[in-house]
Amino acid sequence: MNESASNRKKTSRGWYWLLLVPFIGTLWPPFFASETPTLGGFPFFYWYLFLWVIISALLTFFVYWMTRDR
Numbered sequence: 566m567n568e569s570a571s572n573r574k575k576t577s578r579g580w581y582w583l584l585l586v587p588f589i590g591t592l593w594p595p596f597f598a599s600e601t602p603t604l605g606g607f608p609f610f611y612w613y614l615f616l617w618v619i620i621s622a623l624l625t626f627f628v629y630w631m632t633r634d635r
Contacts, residue, residue, distance in 0.1 A: 577632040584628055587621040 600608040
C-alpha cells in the first residue's frame, strides 16, 4: 500500500463519525417525549423519530458514497 492510499484510507475513516449523529439525536428520550408540537396530527414523538429514520438512511448512503473505493 503506497502512501497516498494510506492517507486516503485514514481520511475516509473520518466519515464514519457521521453515523453517530442518529444515536445522539435519539439518545435522550426526555428531549423528544412529548405530544406537542404536532405535525399532520402526529405527536412530536412519532414524527421526530420517523424523521431520524430518514436522516439515518441518508447519512448511511452519504458515508457509503464517501468511503467506497473508486
